[in-house]
Amino acid sequence: MSWIAIGVTADIPLRGARCVTTPQGPIAVFRTVENRFFAIEDRCPHKGGPLSQGIVHGAQVTCPLHNWVISLETGMALGADEGSVRTFALKVEGEKLLISSEALARRTA
Numbered sequence: 001m002s003w004i005a006i007g008v009t010a011d012i013p014l015r016g017a018r019c020v021t022t023p024q025g026p027i028a029v030f031r032t033v034e035n036r037f038f039a040i041e042d043r044c045p046h047k048g049g050p051l052s053q054g055i056v057h058g059a060q061v062t063c064p065l066h067n068w069v070i071s072l073e074t075g076m077a078l079g080a081d082e083g084s085v086r087t088f089a090l091k092v093e094g095e096k097l098l099i100s101s102e103a104l105a106r107r108t109a
């Protein structure tokens with residue numbers, strides 16, 4: 001598996017996110033309060049809201065538009081809502097954030 005550097009951990013504040021533009025569209029990279037990092041499609045499964053501008057709590061993000069809650073681990077909408085976003089393999093090497101190039105190339109839906 002090959003990896004593409006997309007920035008450094010210091011670029012993303014705790015409980016924050018950064019939007020990365022890729023050939024697959026915008027990807028939101030999140031950092032949780034536990035210092036875990038996740039990459040998911042920056043497009044809410046409800047009506048396309050920018051999840052990177054949502055509120056991070058635990059390993060979830062609440063969409064800024066209508067408050068759907070999306071799991072950062074699975075990309076699934078939680079609670080009574082249904083839908084999902086793509087998730088992307090991400091790893092941290094030292095200070096570097098790397099995203100899987102294969103994940104970027106694969107279309108699943």
Ligand code: FES
Binds near residue numbers: 044047065
């Ligand atoms: S667009 Fe995200 S909850 Fe409606």
